[in-house]
Amino acid sequence: PARERTLDDRLRARGWTDDEIERAPGSWAVLGSVILVEMGDAPRPAECGAALLDLHHEADTVVDRDSIDGPHREPSVEVIAGTGDTAVVHREHGIAYAFDVRDVMFSPGNKAERARMGEVVEPGEEVLDMFAGIGYFSLPMAAGGAGVTAVERNPDAFRYLLENTRLNDLDDRIAPYRADCRDVAPRVAADRVVMGHYDAHEYLDVALDALVPGGVVHYHETTPVAVGLTRPIERLESAAARDRTIEVLDHHRVKSYSEGVDHLVVDARID
Numbered sequence: 714p715a716r717e718r719t720l721d722d723r724l725r726a727r728g729w730t731d732d733e734i735e736r737a738p739g740s741w742a743v744l745g746s747v748i749l750v751e752m753g754d755a756p757r758p759a760e761c762g763a764a765l766l767d768l769h770h771e772a773d774t775v776v777d778r779d780s781i782d783g784p785h786r787e788p789s790v791e792v793i794a795g796t797g798d799t800a801v802v803h804r805e806h807g808i809a810y811a812f813d814v815r816d817v818m819f820s821p822g823n824k825a826e827r828a829r830m831g832e833v834v835e836p837g838e839e840v841l842d843m844f845a846g847i848g849y850f851s852l853p854m855a856a857g858g859a860g861v862t863a864v865e866r867n868p869d870a871f872r873y874l875l876e877n878t879r880l881n882d883l884d885d886r887i888a889p890y891r892a893d894c895r896d897v898a899p900r901v902a903a904d905r906v907v908m909g910h911y912d913a914h915e916y917l918d919v920a921l922d923a924l925v926p927g928g929v930v931h932y933h934e935t936t937p938v939a940v941g942l943t944r945p946i947e948r949l950e951s952a953a954a955r956d957r958t959i960e961v962l963d964h965h966r967v968k969s970y971s972e973g974v975d976h977l978v979v980d981a982r983i984d
């Protein structure tokens with residue numbers, strides 16, 4: 714949620730000055746029983762965490778998430794208040810996501826995109842999710858009736874992918890592979906390929922090879938705002954240039970990635 718006045722009130726009641734309140738975090742996410750917040754250089758993290766627990770009675774732990782690093786997107790988190798139990802079951806759009814916030818990332822800002830992926834699929838479609846994580850997109854797409862080949866190479870994330878497939882009763886729709894998607898993609902003929910990774914451009918060649926003619930790719934990229942859609946579309950065109958044509962069907966700004974950089978997704982049909 715956007716900053717709630719009540720957090721300010723609760724911090725003021727704890728003796729925070731206006732200047733300190735100004736530096737308190739402006740937003741946070743409640744994932745199951747954990748509140749995820751980026752404290753940055755905000756003062757008095759433990760007190761701020763306690764104030765957040767006062768606001769959200771469904772939560773029992775607050776973690777400060779610093780950064781998400783490396784190709785496996787591993788989080789760096791620190792418990793700042795509560796019991797310290799960081800395992801959650803987060804429910805969103807009818808899907809249950811079990812994971813531990815210490816082990817794997819979960820982007821609150823991708824919520825609308827997770828819901829959209831559940832809506833774009835047609836029952837019976839074959840989907841290749843090249844960077845499945847814990848099932849962020851695979852689960853809603855399978856719940857929407859698609860058959861999903863879900864590829865994830867990080868063993869921690871893969872463990873949750875298996876757990877979430879069972880938890881959502883989607884074993885008959887999700888084929889999970891603990892592998893590099895470069896190795897799995899050539900064995901797949903997909904109506905739709907999801908590329909939910911910031912290095913997705915390095916994999917466009919195998920993604921397009923896995924798509925049946927007329928199939929759709931959902932291509933993610935972090936793009937400087939000044940460049941806009943030009944770079945993602947150029948990259949798609951140059952990957953398709955060998956022998957295929959592309960039609961851009963849709964595009965969205967998923968979220969702001971950092972100052973001056975957006976996380977974009979482009980939907981393109983490749984003939």
Ligand code: SAM
Pocket residue numbers: 784785786819820823843844845846847849850864865866867870892893894895909910911
């Ligand atoms: N789509 C997710 C979301 O909405 O939050 C983000 C998934 S995360 C950014 C990307 C995942 O891709 C990570 O779990 C990482 O381990 C995995 N990954 C990275 N490179 C991979 C590869 N070559 N093959 C398979 N999985 C890969």
